Ligand SMILES: NC(=O)C1=CN([C@@H]2O[C@H](COP(=O)(O)OP(=O)(O)OC[C@H]3O[C@@H](n4cnc5c(N)ncnc54)[C@H](O)[C@@H]3O)[C@@H](O)[C@H]2O)[C@@H](O)CC1
């Protein structure tokens with residue numbers, strides 16, 4: 001499990017740790033790790049040109065001391081001092097080691113750029129000249145190593161207002177910051193490398209966590225020798241309508257490929273015909289009225305993809321949400337519950353899987369605000385609605401109070417295409433039916449679905465059905481420890 005913390009949590013931990021150490025110890029530890037990471041990227045340090053962007057705070061201090069270390073190994077280190085002042089002792093150390101102060105033109109000549117403009121002390125959008133320097137660094141040909149956090153990214157939320165550095169690598173001190181794992185911040189951070197400065201014992205419970213493939217493998221239910229199809233988990237799928245048949249086919253496909261012992265599909269004539277043709281494995285009930293009475297026994301429900309939003313959908317929603325079983329609500333199901341949020345007041349687990357627009361309707365917020373601070377909105381929605389929220393998007397997050405928000409590390413932009421959400425619903429529903437809690441089912445499903453998307457896309461466009469087809473490969477990759 002990879003864990004991450006807010007700037008406030010990290011400052012508090014640093015405060016505790018620093019109290020027992022000689023002044024400057026942490027900055028030296030940070031600089032040593034930073035210099036090692038830069039040396040690794042450069043390959044040959046001697047003679048290389050390293051340009052430091054130095055802000056007026058301790059983030060600039062880290063850069064200056066790391067620059068000193070590289071200068072001592074023969075690098076030609078130049079510092080662009082962006083603030084009205086710079087870390088005095090750090091600058092003196094750099095100059096003693098042979099580094100010098102440079103003008104902005106230096107960026108075009110660099111082999112490596114170290115971004116020490118601002119770290120966790122940033123507030124609001126970058127001001128000039130920081131903003132201009134960030135953009136110059138982004139336009140330069142040299143790789144950028146961000147110190148602690150790419151300047152312009154809010155360390156706690158990942159929010160970017162205005163210019164922000166785009167790094168190849170972010171070398172982060174003591175603990176990973178939440179904003180490095182969530183877009184848009186994650187997109188600016190590049191690869192995140194953690195420097196251990198001894199903060200571990202002082203850290204509180206994490207703000208967020210990201211599953212690894214090993215974690216997913218540990219959480220996934222495995223069929224035992226005595227398992228039969230009923231004990232492996234039966235999922236009921238209420239999806240599709242005469243107009244939207246594909247959603248039903250994709251959701252059932254996702255569920256069948258995610259280990260459900262049996263999938264029971266119920267719907268009107270058109271999607272029934274399509275599901276029957278695509279998945280002879282599914283057990284089908286033709287509904288001539290909105291009732292789950294004849295569907296048979298299930299351990300969990302998926303409600304919503306392509307279901308429509310009229311009385312039919314509302315009636316089915318009221319019935320499944322009225323059971324004591326875990327229910328996943330997606331797509332049209334979310335529109336129905338947004339109109340009647342009392343449907344979500346229930347004791348059994350509920351996993352909702354909105355994208356930002358659907359969540360905006362549910363919690364009466366602006367879509368743009370949700371996009372800008374996904375994690376905070378997912379967490380707030382989970383608390384407000386009393387459900388588990390899987391918020392889909394460029395970074396998919398899973399929130400359930402009071403646990404750390406799970407940030408999904410897999411996925412690809414090619415997944416942003418119609419129907420992939422229906423497959424995800426099927427996968428998460430199948431895991432619910434197999435007995436995982438909503439939090440684990442949501443986060444494992446997001447992981448596997450994102451990985452399947454990556455395997456299916458392999459750098460090219462994909463269709464939603466390809467994601468379902470790639471699911472077994474994703475399960476195998478996780479089991480083999482290769483994901
Ligand atoms: N506190 C500690 O124990 C440690 C801190 N370390 C480093 O110190 C950093 C935090 O240092 P500071 O607290 O000095 O804060 P920062 O250096 O991150 O930023 C504060 C400075 O940035 C300026 N600033 C803030 N917002 C700005 C904006 N929008 N545009 C332009 N300038 C802006 C402020 O005026 C202030 O001078 C960490 O990110 C990390 O790099 C590390 O050395 C490890 C130990």
Ligand SMILES: [K+]
Nearest residue numbers: 115118149151
């Ligand atoms: K920085």
